[in-house]
Amino acid sequence: MADEVVLLDFWPSPFGMRLRIALAEKGIEYEYKDEDLWNKSPLLLQMNPVHKKIPVLIHNGKPAYDSLIALQYIDEVWNDKPPLLPxxxxxxxxxxxxxxxxxxxxxxxxxxxxxxxxxxxx
The missing domain is CATH 1.20.5 (Single alpha-helices involved in coiled-coils or other helix-helix interfaces)
Structure with a gap:
C-alpha cells in the first residue's frame, strides 16, 4: 500500500515551508492543500482540533501537527532516506x-x- 501524505498549509507560512522542504529533501510525494486561515476547512478542524492551526501533516489518515514535531515524524517514518539532521x-x-x-x-x-x-x- 502506498503512503497517503497530505499537507495542510498556507503558502507564505515559514512553518509550512519547513515541511515542504523536508518532504522535498526526502523525495516524498504528497498532496498540498492550501488553507484559508479565515475560513478553516472541516479537514483542518478535524485533524488539528486543539489548536486549529497549520501546518498539519496527514500520513495515512493520521495527523502530525506543529512543524518541529512533524519534521521529526518525517525523519523517523522515512528513515530509509538520508536524515534531515546531521x-x-x-x-x-x-x-x-x-x-x-x-x-x-x-x-x-x-x-x-x-x-x-x-x-x-x-
Whole structure:
C-alpha cells in the first residue's frame, strides 16, 4: 500500500515551508492543500482540533501537527532516506538551536507587523 501524505498549509507560512522542504529533501510525494486561515476547512478542524492551526501533516489518515514535531515524524517514518539532521550530536544541537531561534524571531516579527497594522487601521 502506498503512503497517503497530505499537507495542510498556507503558502507564505515559514512553518509550512519547513515541511515542504523536508518532504522535498526526502523525495516524498504528497498532496498540498492550501488553507484559508479565515475560513478553516472541516479537514483542518478535524485533524488539528486543539489548536486549529497549520501546518498539519496527514500520513495515512493520521495527523502530525506543529512543524518541529512533524519534521521529526518525517525523519523517523522515512528513515530509509538520508536524515534531515546531521549524525554528529553537536551539529544536531546547533541545528536545533537555530531552528528555535528562527521560530522565536519569526513569531516576534509577525506579531510586530500584525500589531502595527492593527494600530494603523484604527
Amino acid at each position: 549524525f554528529d550530536s553537536y551539529l544536531t544541537a546547533q541545528a536545533r538551536f537555530w531552528a528555535d531561534f528562527v521560530n522565536k524571531k519569526v513569531y516576534q516579527a509577525k506579531k510586530k507587523v500584525r500589531d502595527a497594522n492593527f494600530v494603523w487601521e484604527k
